[in-house]
Amino acid sequence: MDEATSGRLATLILNKICPVCVDRNVDGTCDKLAEGTCTLMKKLPAAAEAILQVKSDRMEPYIQAIRDNVCVTCERRYPDASCDWRDIDRCLLNSYLPLVVEAIEEFFEWEKRPVGPPVRA
Numbered sequence: 001m002d003e004a005t006s007g008r009l010a011t012l013i014l015n016k017i018c019p020v021c022v023d024r025n026v027d028g029t030c031d032k033l034a035e036g037t038c039t040l041m042k043k044l045p046a047a048a049e050a051i052l053q054v055k056s057d058r059m060e061p062y063i064q065a066i067r068d069n070v071c072v073t074c075e076r077r078y079p080d081a082s083c084d085w086r087d088i089d090r091c092l093l094n095s096y097l098p099l100v101v102e103a104i105e106e107f108f109e110w111e112k113r114p115v116g117p118p119v120r121a
């Protein structure tokens with residue numbers, strides 16, 4: 001995924017997920033973003049690529065795709081594949097996965113829409 005697309009994805013998350021995130025400060029700032037500890041932002045390009053491999057009405061295939069493609073290289077994951085951050089809702093990627101899937105699928109549908117000639121009135 002190129003840098004420009006990663007940047008647009010980060011903006012998408014800032015606009016769609018951050019406003020409903022319980023970890024955000026009341027003034028709209030975010031300590032986790034500043035510290036680099038928001039796993040959603042940190043893993044975003046890899047998570048988007050994993051999500052785009054799936055097309056399903058169910059969440060389980062998306063969860064599995066994240067486990068197989070993102071968690072597998074995550075520094076928080078234990079050798080037995082468990083993750084304490086996931087267990088205590090500290091991994092924002094995991095906590096907001098349904099919203100993230102919806103936002104990312106919409107984003108890429110929109111990006112690949114055909115651009116036709118300007119419509120004349």
Ligand code: SF4
Nearest residue numbers: 018021024030033038
């Ligand atoms: S923790 Fe992550 S998802 Fe939540 S407001 Fe901060 S950057 Fe956004």
Ligand code: SF4
Nearest residue numbers: 071074076083086091
């Ligand atoms: S669930 Fe755990 S292993 Fe997977 S991305 Fe989040 S913190 Fe990393």
